[in-house]
Amino acid sequence: MTSRTDAPEGFLSIRSLTKRYGDFVAVDNLDLEVPKGELVAFLGPSGCGKTTSLRMIAGLVPATSGRIVVGGGDLTEVATHRRDMGLVFQSYALFPHMSVARNVAFGLEMRKVDKGEIAKRVKEAIALVHLTGKEEHRPAQLSGGQQQRVALARALVIRPSILLLDEPLSNLDAKLRDEMRNEIRDIQKRLGITAIFVTHDQVEALTMCDKVVVMNQGRLEQLGTPVELYETPKTAFVASFVGRSNRLTAVARNGAAEFAGQRIAAPAGLEGPVQVMIRPHRLGLSPASPAAADPARQQVTGTVARAIFAGDILQYDVDVGGQIVSVELATRGGESVIEPGRPVTLSWRPQDIFIYGAAA
């Protein structure tokens, strides 16, 4: 975990941030450098500490240890209202006694922006989230998705130096969500706002963010660009959480992983039980004929357990020594479905398979 301390300093710099609740470690030694103007996604399963991290960055919960530095200034001890960060709450947290317009204006009023300017910016922000006409509504009179958009407008309108978004699109329908993603990305780029975007949704993380932090049980599993995470996941958790993967178990010995009597090359240094991950659509499948094998590809043999023709793809479950491997082949037309029970050879490029020690 100390390996990142030599990373280039970012605009937002999170150093060894830890939060403990009693014996429970909600966020464990988080190190992260976010350059100015970048959008970073926090991706991870429920309860992994995403919200807790954001709350520490915003100053809403004190960190047990670690530092938060923005633009060279240490904010760890600075009160929330002086941090100039916009936070979109997972639960929206709108002011129930104020109209939509007053909710959005609140941050500007606190900043003593002059009246005319407030009116203009509030109007823009409300238009941006497609709520024009709802200015005088109370939050209770809005749908969940509309409330979420008010929360978004309220945080964006103050043009904070850092924008923290806690699953800001979770309640929107697919079309609106797409639109809002683009809006957020646009504004964030146009204003050069440094932003953290918390999400459960890997598509969201991969498509709209510059970098993605994958978190698991309070720890940072991997930080990288979407391509890095997808193509070179560092842990089995990342490989299974970003994109889909077959997860197989094998035993490593002398630089090879072995399952059901078949050997494939494994990274040196691994011994004992290992996890093998490979993505279903990166596998090739052919009727068993080892002679025709491409020397550049690795392969194992198995038997078809199930074959499903799903239009765009042809999906096979292949039994390899008792473990089921799913394979997805794009259909091109004219291929014949291989019947269950027939022997087949699975093949892949060496860079498409990931082998991790069982502990990972």
Added chain:
Amino acid sequence: MSAVAPAAAMPAPLPAAERSSGLPLVVLLLLPIALVNAFGFLAPVFNLLRMSFYESQATGAMVEVYTFATWASVLRDSFYAELILNSILVSLGITLMTLVCSYPIALYLHRSSGTWRTILLVLVISPLLTSAVVRTYGWVAILSENGLVNNALGAIGIAPLKLMFNKTGVVIGLTEILMPYMILALLAGFGRLDPRVEEAASTLGAPPWKVFRHIVVPLTMPGIALGSLLCFVLAVSSFITPKLLGGGRVFLLATEIYDQAIVTLNWPLAATLSILVLVIFGGALVLYTRALRAIM
């Protein structure tokens, strides 16, 4: 208040026979309380109203002859106008003091949790287990000329303060006595307060006092309104504490009614003043509902 759901909203699974009896369920459910109110409240009030028009004689006897004499004298005499105004102002003062003293406690209680909250709640409610008379005598021991406060002041060479037999004593005593009611009413009205909403305000740049002013106070208004109504009504109608701590020198409606009914035996006058108290309560209630509508 959203806490008081109308009885009609509850789906009650009644046997078919009762459902077809013709009387709507609402009426059936409201009937018991309506009867209690009719006999326990409306009838006595009506009696009181009638009594206020009876003639009273200097001997204290009451003659069942209708006359406007009592009402006319009450409405014309500036002593009574002053009495009413005085009662309202003192009660408003007490209500304000009670609110100011109770609000922080209620807010703290609202935010605490677990065993600690239970302990605090018991502490807040426990004064209600002692009668107001006993608690008032407690205040006598503290506020009187050679009571706790003045003894302490004397010890450091400060002249004694007049803390009793004046409005100061009445306000201090009643404030303490009414605080448990205020705290409970405030707590009942704090439902809309949400820590996330306060946090949202602070992330938007509001310092703590602005969060308090723009978020906490407006969201707790229902509690403030309820507690104020309750304490105002209790303050106007309380007479033991004003009597003991006012020592006959603080003139309030409730003590005057007591004197007229028990000492002077002028029942028509006592009845007239009682009706005026009811009118004041009606006014308070109207203000309360107006306030609630403005808040919500």
